[in-house]
Amino acid sequence: MHRTKVRVVEEALDANNTIAQTNRDDFDRASVKVVNFMSAPGAGKTSLLERVLPELHGVRVGVLEGDVQGSMDADRLASLHVPVTQLNTGSGFGGECHLDANMVRSALPSLPLDDIDLLVIENVGNLVCPAEFKVGEDTRVMVCSVTEGEDKPLKYPLMFRTCELVLVNKIDLLPHLDFDVGKLLYNLDAVHPGVERILVSARTGEGVDAWRDWLVGVVERVEAPA
Amino acid sequence: VHELSLSGAIVNTVVKHAAGRRVTVVSLRVGALRQVVPDTLAFYFGFVAEQVLIPARVRCDPCEREWEIDMPIFRCPGCGGAAEVVSGEEFEVESIDVEEVECIAPR
Numbered sequence: 001m002h003r004t005k006v007r008v009v010e011e012a013l014d015a016n017n018t019i020a021q022t023n024r025d026d027f028d029r030a031s032v033k034v035v036n037f038m039s040a041p042g043a044g045k046t047s048l049l050e051r052v053l054p055e056l057h058g059v060r061v062g063v064l065e066g067d068v069q070g071s072m073d074a075d076r077l078a079s080l081h082v083p084v085t086q087l088n089t090g091s092g093f094g095g096e097c098h099l100d101a102n103m104v105r106s107a108l109p110s111l112p113l114d115d116i117d118l119l120v121i122e123n124v125g126n127l128v129c130p131a132e133f134k135v136g137e138d139t140r141v142m143v144c145s146v147t148e149g150e151d152k153p154l155k156y157p158l159m160f161r162t163c164e165l166v167l168v169n170k171i172d173l174l175p176h177l178d179f180d181v182g183k184l185l186y187n188l189d190a191v192h193p194g195v196e197r198i199l200v201s202a203r204t205g206e207g208v209d210a211w212r213d214w215l216v217g218v219v220e221r222v223e224a225p226a
Numbered sequence: 227v228h229e230l231s232l233s234g235a236i237v238n239t240v241v242k243h244a245a246g247r248r249v250t251v252v253s254l255r256v257g258a259l260r261q262v263v264p265d266t267l268a269f270y271f272g273f274v275a276e277q278v279l280i281p282a283r284v285r286c287d288p289c290e291r292e293w294e295i296d297m298p299i300f301r302c303p304g305c306g307g308a309a310e311v312v313s314g315e316e317f318e319v320e321s322i323d324v325e326e327v328e329c330i331a332p333r
Binding site: 001002003004005006007008009010011012013014015016096097098100128129132133153154156157158161189190191192193194 | 228231232235236238239240242243244250254259260261297298299300301307308309317318319320321322323324325326327328
C-alpha cells in the first residue's frame, strides 16, 4: 500500500454545471426561456409572480415551484390557471435549502415544455446556497425587500452579483420604516455595477408593469450564437 | 448549511477521481468571493480537507490598475467604472491523496 497524489484541478461544482447545461439544452430545444427566481424567505417572490403571471402579453408561462416542504405557494399560483409543478427538496423536516440542476432535471418530465414559452423556477427562499447552483436558466432575477436592511448586497455578494435584475419589493412600506433606499441602491451598484433594478410593491401594484415588461422581454431575446 | 451543500459537490468530484481508492487528503482552492467558511467546510469531512484561500483581486482595464478587495466593492475608486474579477471565485478540487493497493495478481 502506498500513497499517491492525484492531480484533479476541477471546479467542484462541475457535475452540477454539466447537468445544468443538459437542462438548458432541453429548454432550448423546446424554445422555452428560463428564469431562476431567488430571494430571502418572505421577500415576496410568489406575490410578485401572482401580480404578473395572469397577464403576460400572450406569453405562455409555467412555474416550477421549489420549496423545502408543502405546496402553499404552488396552490396560490395554480389558482391563476398557470401550469405549476411542485418540487419539494426534502421529505419531512429538513430538506435541501436550494434547488440544484439534478432536482430540476427530475422535474422535467412533468413540465409542459411544449405548451409554454417561459418557465419561472421559484427557488427555495435563501440568499446563500441557490446562488451556487445553476439549474439550466437563461437568466437570474432576485427580490430584495425593504424590510431586509440596506447592507444585504454587501453581506450576500455572490447572490447579488449573479442576478441580472433586482426587484426591490415592499416599497409601499417605506413611510413606516427607517430604510434608506438610496443606500441600498448605492450598495447594490457597488457590489454589482450597473445591475438593472426595479422598485416594486406587490401590494399596491407600483412598478409591476415594469416587472411584467422585463419578464416578457426575456422571451423575446434572441441568443447570440455561442 | 452552505458548506454542507458544497461538501456534497466536493465529494462527487473526489469520488469520480478516486476510482475506488481510499482518499486520505483532499486539497481545495477556495476563492474569497465564494463565502465559504474553511472550518465549517472541514467539519463535514472524515478525511483531511486542505484549503488554500485565494484572495479576491479585481482589475480596472481603463486605469490599468489591479488591487485586492476585502469588501465586495466592484467599482474602481479611480474612474468609477466596473472592475473585473481577476481571482477569488475559485472553488476547485486541486488534488487528492489516495492509497494505492499493490497489484499482486499476474495479468
